[in-house]
Amino acid sequence: MVDSVKNRDFYTYRCQVCGFENVKKRIPHSSVPVAKIGDYGSNATPTPQIYTEAYAMISSRTISFAAASGSTPAKISDAHNQFGESHFKGGMPINVTTDSGINDGNYTIAAMGVLIGDLSLSSTDSLTTETAAAAGLVTIYRRFYKPNVTTGCPFCGTLNSKN
Secondary structure, three states: OOOOOOOHHHHEEEOOOOOOEEEOOOOOOOOOOOOOOOOOOOOOOOOOOEEEOOOOOEEEOOEEEEOOEOOEOOEEEEOOOOOOOOOOOOOOEEEEEEOOOOOOEEEEEEEEEEOOOEEEEOOOOOOOOEOHHHHOOEEEEEEEEOOOOOOOOOOOOOOOOOO
16 A cells, blocks of 8 residues: 655745745655744844753852952952863853852853853853852853744744745
8 A cells, every 4th residue: 555645735834024944844755854833923033031040060168259450350259169060151141149149140151261260151141259158059051042943044043934
């Protein structure tokens, strides 16, 4: 018995903006990838949402803070030198919480700001100088952007392309 092949409309749709034929389901015996589709009501890409990871990258009572001074950027220091082992990277957005609450907030690690015992922050971030004893338990989380699940039309880039 031979399976019947469905109409091409079952597998594809036309972009309402440019008319490009997009694939919504893999056509049998085709190497054309499946396009993710969505309808956001405009041609703009939706703004990605930021969220904080649920699991801490590091949590310690040996972390202190140093305010920026002259050309020296604000720094977060760990007396146990665990930043390298915790997989911090330059440019990474982080969220800091402390028992004292003084330096709680969102920061960005500088491009070349990761050393074994120090995290240098971007020039736009500021900290208040605080010892590890005064800060108490310091927890640092990584912050992410939620990915957009839609790529839209591969030809014109619009997200409002689905029928």
